Amino acid sequence: MEYVSLISGETFHINEFEKKTNKQPPYYQTGGKYALCPWCKSSVQIIGGLNNSTHSRTRKMYAAHTPNETTKLNFDNEAKFECVNYKGNDNNWQKIYTISKTEQKNQELVDFIENNIDQIAKDVGNILGFKFILDSGKRSKVFDKVYESFKKNGGLRVPNFTPEYIPRMIAIKADPVSCWGLIPYEKTLKRILESSKLKESMEGNQIKPTDTVKVICVLDDDEHPKHLKTRLIFEDNTPVLDIQNISAKVSQYD
Numbered sequence: 394m395e396y397v398s399l400i401s402g403e404t405f406h407i408n409e410f411e412k413k414t415n416k417q418p419p420y421y422q423t424g425g426k427y428a429l430c431p432w433c434k435s436s437v438q439i440i441g442g443l444n445n446s447t448h449s450r451t452r453k454m455y456a457a458h459t460p461n462e463t464t465k466l467n468f469d470n471e472a473k474f475e476c477v478n479y480k481g482n483d484n485n486w487q488k489i490y491t492i493s494k495t496e497q498k499n500q501e502l503v504d505f506i507e508n509n510i511d512q513i514a515k516d517v518g519n520i521l522g523f524k525f526i527l528d529s530g531k532r533s534k535v536f537d538k539v540y541e542s543f544k545k546n547g548g549l550r551v552p553n554f555t556p557e558y559i560p561r562m563i564a565i566k567a568d569p570v571s572c573w574g575l576i577p578y579e580k581t582l583k584r585i586l587e588s589s590k591l592k593e594s595m596e597g598n599q600i601k602p603t604d605t606v607k608v609i610c611v612l613d614d615d616e617h618p619k620h621l622k623t624r625l626i627f628e629d630n631t632p633v634l635d636i637q638n639i640s641a642k643v644s645q646y647d
């Protein structure tokens with residue numbers, strides 16, 4: 394995994410480890426960097442990278458669950474084995490799509506999204522095939538609609554989260570939204586121009602179809618998902634165009 398949490402619940406990318414911890418214990422111990430897994434809150438160690446006691450062939454850093462108890466950091470073997478970030482059980486990650494809702498919204502998730510909103514918007518746009526961060530650096534209003542819809546559908550009312558999956562969760566939990574005025578990525582544009590129903594709908598670099606066309610992301614299999622499918626549909630749910638399939642699983646997991 395590439396994100397870790399502190400005991401306070403704050404979650405950040407491992408590249409920010411030193412800045413966030415000031416290398417204080419219990420996070421920095423005898424030259425090793427430790428923190429908590431964002432999902433199961435059991436201890437993790439940061440592996441690889443320069444200036445790190447862990448001997449690794451790769452300079453690329455990642456965080457892995459510790460096999461044993463680490464001083465002063467929570468170690469929960471049972472939670473670890475059930476964790477979506479734990480690779481020991483092949484199907485753990487699929488639970489991310491079937492996790493049951495809680496009464497309360499997850500404040501740590503809210504804070505994480507708010508602190509990383511532009512990167513998350515960009516990633517959701519990549520999944521849906523359209524630019525949600527414009528060349529001017531501004532965020533598309535369509536992303537805000539997608540995010541509002543994710544919230545309305547209970548997306549924040551989850552007991553756990555892991556940052557790598559947030560863009561996929563937002564794309565999956567959102568209702569279809571109108572793609573009018575969006576700027577397609579190159580691959581999406583190619584599909585639009587190949588489509589008999591949509592090839593006339595481009596105006597400059599924006600899609601402006603005469604009929605309402607919505608973009609939607611769905612799972613290929615609700616219980617054992619392998620792919621997220623992005624497609625365009627008409628208001629009455631008639632399919633217009635399949636845009637892309639992306640893996641339901643985030644790679645680079647330990």
Ligand SMILES: [Zn+2]
Binds near residue numbers: 472
């Ligand atoms: Zn974990």
